[in-house]
Amino acid sequence: MRLCSPTPGRATRALDASRPQLVTLPAGSSEAFEICSLGDKGKGVIAKRNLRKGELILQEPPLLILTRDELGTFSDADIEQRLSKLSEANQASFWNLFDAQLFESSGRGSAKSRVLTNSYPVEDEIGQEAVAVFNTIARFNHSCVPNVHNSWDAETGIETICVTQDIEAGQELCTTYLDLFTKRQERQEQLSKRLRFQCTCEVCSLQGQMQEQSDARRARLSFLWLAGFEVAANAAMVDLAAEMATAALDNVLMAEGPDSPRAQLLCQCVEACA
Numbered sequence: 001m002r003l004c005s006p007t008p009g010r011a012t013r014a015l016d017a018s019r020p021q022l023v024t025l026p027a028g029s030s031e032a033f034e035i036c037s038l039g040d041k042g043k044g045v046i047a048k049r050n051l052r053k054g055e056l057i058l059q060e061p062p063l064l065i066l067t068r069d070e071l072g073t074f075s076d077a078d079i080e081q082r083l084s085k086l087s088e089a090n091q092a093s094f095w096n097l098f099d100a101q102l103f104e105s106s107g108r109g110s111a112k113s114r115v116l117t118n119s120y121p122v123e124d125e126i127g128q129e130a131v132a133v134f135n136t137i138a139r140f141n142h143s144c145v146p147n148v149h150n151s152w153d154a155e156t157g158i159e160t161i162c163v164t165q166d167i168e169a170g171q172e173l174c175t176t177y178l179d180l181f182t183k184r185q186e187r188q189e190q191l192s193k194r195l196r197f198q199c200t201c202e203v204c205s206l207q208g209q210m211q212e213q214s215d216a217r218r219a220r221l222s223f224l225w226l227a228g229f230e231v232a233a234n235a236a237m238v239d240l241a242a243e244m245a246t247a248a249l250d251n252v253l254m255a256e257g258p259d260s261p262r263a264q265l266l267c268q269c270v271e272a273c274a
């Protein structure tokens, strides 16, 4: 969802109090989840116990970061050169990740294809758009109704995963690879083109009128909260504008933490109403 350019800067300390305690976990293991084989989906991440909305279950540094420019211009050999600077264990982890085989290649496969299959968008330390590959986070499959949320802290260079709804032990934990405020056909086209799979989540499986209603709801949601804030603010309905911005901020804090750009932007909206 593109809203407007957030001003970089850190959220107030007071916001930190609302965060669950951070726990550093060794890559690939956790008391909260395990990585299992899930048939056609390959590997995936399953909850080992009941998880509560708002829990932070993983924080992980990347194996590899490439700027968008590097990703566009680098060949397999360039990426392999970058990989050769990693520890042997991290190189092995990279080559163990799933490969959607986006390019023809022999031997152990294409490094670039593995990056495209497994990377998440981040910003590097000087604010350039980049992609990062994480050993454990790469094992989360996609859903159009994700139950966990990933977010990047450019200052610490750590990606975190937070639970966004109560989850029972045994359920799969899924992030999303897409802008969710798009129609099913568009989502399916993107997934098929970028990663060569079809999503069969409960929303993509809806039929007929139910599907049309779902598409329409998603289109409306894409601008609803900011539009609501702007309408209220323009009409000088300060209390309502504050209420809308605060409600949105609560959700973003729970899902992304106080340092996310969206939380920063919403903090400014809330402060503007104070």
Ligand SMILES: C[S@@+](CC[C@H](N)C(=O)[O-])C[C@H]1O[C@@H](n2cnc3c(N)ncnc32)[C@H](O)[C@@H]1O
Pocket: 040, 041, 042, 043, 044, 097, 098, 100, 117, 118, 119, 138, 139, 140, 141, 142, 143, 195, 196, 197, 198, 199, 200, 201
């Ligand atoms: C980042 S990897 C996710 C982990 C991967 N399943 C593994 O075995 O390591 C992305 C790949 O997982 C598979 N995948 C992810 N979400 C899926 C879904 N909802 N349905 C089917 N396959 C999915 C696709 O093959 C996709 O290219």
